[in-house]
Amino acid sequence: MKIRPYTNADRGRLESFLRRQVTFAAMNEQTPDAFCLENVADFEAEGTVSLLAEADEGVVAIADLLRRHPxxxxxxxxxxxxxxxFHGNGVAQILYEQLEREQMLPHHSVFRLGVLPHNERAYRFWERQGYVYEKDSGTARGDAVHVLKKEGKA
Incomplete structure (x- = not known):
């Protein structure tokens, strides 16, 4: 699988990918269309590094990084x-390891992310990647999240 930067030419493929993620949209209390619109806007905003992971099947994952939190x-x-x-078959593990190695560690050694409190599966996944609970916080949309932190190997 290849991870590469998102470009505006990828918008249609990104929208198709996002609309297929009905479980994740529901977890965010959004329709697939609302989930799609919000995340396309985030991907196209200045200040973040937006990435697509591709395989023969097309887009299999997306990631959005803020390299230095203000x-x-x-x-x-x-x-x-x-x-x-691709849930439950190791693809997320492979992609995260590649993302960390290629896109995160070259730029920083401390990583954070937010997990919705009711997303226990994601919480367990991030713990397996070495993240630990740091604090409770909220998103720009006002959703509560658990902030998880990882000290990378610089």
Whole structure:
């Protein structure tokens, strides 16, 4: 699988990918269309590094990174969504390891992300990647999240 930067030419493929993630949209209390619109806007906003992971099947995952948070200075993984077709088969693990190695560690050694409190599966996944609970916080949309932190190997 190849991870590469998102470009505006990828918009249609990104929209198709996001609309297929009905479970993740529901977890965010959004329709697939609302989930799609919000995340396309985030992907096209200045200041983040937006990435697509591709395989023969097309887009299999997306990630959005904020390389230096204006408050804490760490790298934030703002979004990491693996296509629901690939849940539970190790694809997320492989992609995250590649993302960390190629896109995160070259830029920082402290990583943070937010997990919705009711997303226990994601919480367990991030714990297996070495993240630990740091604090409770909220998103720009006002959703409560658990902030998880990882000290990378610089």
């Amino acid at each position: 408050v804490d200075g760490s790298l934030w993984l703002g979004l990491f969504v693996v296509d629901e077709r």
